[in-house]
Amino acid sequence: MLIKKSAVELGQLIAAGEVSAVEVTQAHLDRIAVVDDRVHAFLHVGSGSALEQAAAVDARRAAGETLGPLAGVPIAHKDVFSTHDMPTTAxxxxxxxxxxxxxxTVTARLRAAGLVILGKTNMDEFAMGSSTENSAYGPTHNPWDLTRIPGGSSGGSSAAVASYEAPLATGTDTGGSIRQPAAVTGLVGMKPTYGGSSRYGLIAFASSLDTPGPFARNVLDAALLHEAFSGHDVMDSTSIDAPVPSVVAAARQADVAGLRVGVVREFSGDGYQPGVLARFHEATELLESLGAKVVEVSCPAFDYALPAYYLIAPSEASSNLARFDAMRYGLRVGDDGSRSAEEVMALTRAEGFGAEVKRRIILGTYALSSGYYDAYYGKAQQVRTLISRDFDAAFEQVDVLVSPTTPTTAFPIGERADNPMAMYLADLCTIPSNMAGNAAISVPCGLADEDGLPVGLQIMAPVLADDRVYRVGAAVEKALEDRWGGPLLGKAPQL
Amino acid sequence: MSTDTVMAYDEALAKFEPVLGLETHIELGTASKMFCGCATTFGAQPNTQVCPVCLAFPGSLPVANRAAIEGIIKIGLALNCTIVEWCRFARKNYFYPDMPKNYQISQYDEPICINGHLDVEVEGRTYRIEIERVHMEEDTGKSLHVGGATGRIQGADYSLVDYNRAGIPLVEIVTKPVEGTDVLAPEVAKAYATELRELVRALGVSDVRMEEGSMRCDVNVSLMPRGAKEWGTRTETKNVNSLRSVERAVRSEIERQAAILDEGGRIHQETRHFSEATGTTTSGRSKEEAQDYRYFPEPDLVPMAPSREWVEEIRASLPELPAARRSRVQGEWGLSDLELRDVVNAGALDLIEETIAAGADAGSARKWWMNELSRHATVQGVELAELPITVEQVARIQALVVSGDLNDKLARQVFEGVLAGEGTPDEVVAARGLKVVSDDGALSAIIDQVIADNADTADKIRSGKVAAAGALVGAVMKASRGQADAARARELILEKLS
Structure with a gap:
């Protein structure tokens, strides 16, 4: 079955001429047609353009061109990435x-690498949320249990890959929006070093935190995708002008012998589901058995990461989303010739934004207001510095840090919809790496005993040491798949 | 519209002391915009110099223009500022339809240039205007409000927005409060704006045309009772679009505020609009109900950290600045202070210097530009530099005078011809047949006729009254329609009558 194959395998089959890119694309379009009315991973499926792109890859191959390892492999893009040939709504x-x-830049580079765009995936509106329930176009369902959330904000991407609608997907991670959905759907999800992947053309939520990254069903696939879109971009001033860490080689290396692993003390205890903690502890034992040296490390400032994040991210968002004013593009409400520009702006924004987006715009506007700036935004930036220092100190002692990716497994749709604070806790463990800008990955580490749902292991490394998390992630993956007799996703119910 | 009560200027100054502040915006003349690659040509068709970045399409990101940063560093250095080693852009948040992002990328508490000064001279006295900061930002688009009486947004039927200007690099220069100008406050304000314009023009970083909006002045004025220590509440006057308006705006605000304060009223801190037509200011929005701009560091851009080497390179490349240049040419051309001021005010400094470079002597170059050509410029209502004559042509006409081919009177006819579009100086000379008659044969015949016609005068000269020769020279000139060589004519007359 083509759709069950990894991206690496698909790339090889296409390169060897055993299967055409068109066939691979058609198989995934067929799968989407069968399951997506239940999963609702996609906001837009571009069947025609996908088949055209696939045919173009086949033609190039037939003409004797040497193409990259992912040429002809389909991909789904989070609807936050601009695509000139498809709607982009966030x-x-x-x-x-x-x-x-x-x-x-991310979509352009992947197009150039021959990846075939299947469509655009659902998400929390403007990437604000942890469940994909905040989409204006309805929620996405977790393929493991359709009554549960697929994580968020990149929940459409996680659900698409986990339900075999696409072998690869892109996402963005501002506070955990790749790692958390990957964890709760049994996937690999990576947040690269901030500045390692370009934000150009990515609809901004919080500029200093937003990071494009890959979703895949295994570590090597994620690394290949990571390498394909990463690297310096002159269109993004915050993009780092340095060579892309050799993540593919690291994923192939897959060993941890002699590596020092730090367990973050602050990420356990109250609020953590027992089944999540049990799988996490097994993973640390596994690392030790593979030759790593595991120690406990304290990062006290991490306790303040969540509140600081909920000042910085909404502050930037309140400004980033100001451009949606009905003047040049998008929705326009109330423009009947009787109203002023300001009135049309206000009506449009009242109708065009959802409740969570409005909540964060108000929060951010308040935090930046004169008289409150120092106490809120200013203080949060200081906390951010302390978090970076905690990481620096920790990475003096260890090579990587590990924690559960999320405190709980996927929760039921609707459970936290009216409780923003409970929702925000889903990102407790992932936010510090956004605040410090370092690399972090989530890999599957088993199913929680209570609910049989996937648990993620988060592996964090210093800025620009992205290769290190792939190396560790691949080692864990290999050992666990040996134990499970195949990928964790094989245990998911048939859709 | 209500008319404000005003107090006569002299009375106002007898009772109150003014404190000034000037905020000047200058659009840099870079080829591309501040944060994208769009062109910056003035007067292009609306919305033809735009792209996803300057239209704030979702996902677009700014990239800072290095040429603009070099430009602001030049201005900072020329204003004797410190160029900081590290600073950031900040977002200034407010909603307005001509601002695509609904925030302006500007600088807040970390400007790139700080603590400078500019000396200006008014009535022989030097005033040092302290510069608080010079910072980098981007311009907004332009709104055109159609319908309604005032051309402002209130009462308009509809508005059109042109985003061509959105994102053009803008430098804001903010003075510290200027005290001690006394009755000369309006003149000092104008002198500052004038000197700043000259300075920026000399740096070549902007065309600084106030009428096109590439230089815009906001004028802050407050009054305090004579002898008081504490400054009064200030107003900020915008829409001041010429150097003369800077002076008028200050004067008008002083007269208006004085009347209010004198009656025990209080000044509202507000933005006011200057009207060219009336020479007065009217109330705009009040600062008390003004926006909270929610400044914060711009996360889409990395900090600016101009290296010391780069700053020194820029410093070494600065051209001669106006003050230094004025003192140099004053010495070289032997001008009095008053003559220098006239040349500067006439905008003739460059023209004279270039005419000298083209071969004329300083005195003649100045004479032609300040007299003959200034007269033509006044008649036509244009700037000297706009006259259709080149410095090379002026130098050529002067060369013809020096060689004796033309005299001053003929030269003026050549200027007239060139300005009328009749061709180059040599073509005008040829076409109009303008040539000094110094050929003794032709001249001799004219002189003989003049002597015959003026027998009495001729007799006087014969009897030794040589001074009377002037009258005969005049007659010769008249008879030759100005083409005679007057000096040679005089020699021949004296020869014939000796």
């Missing part, structure tokens, strides 16, 4: 029907 009403005149 799951918001305010951008309904918006078709950008340009590609994001």
């Amino acid at each position: 799951a918001s009403r305010i951008l309904q029907g918006w078709r950008p005149p340009f590609d994001a």
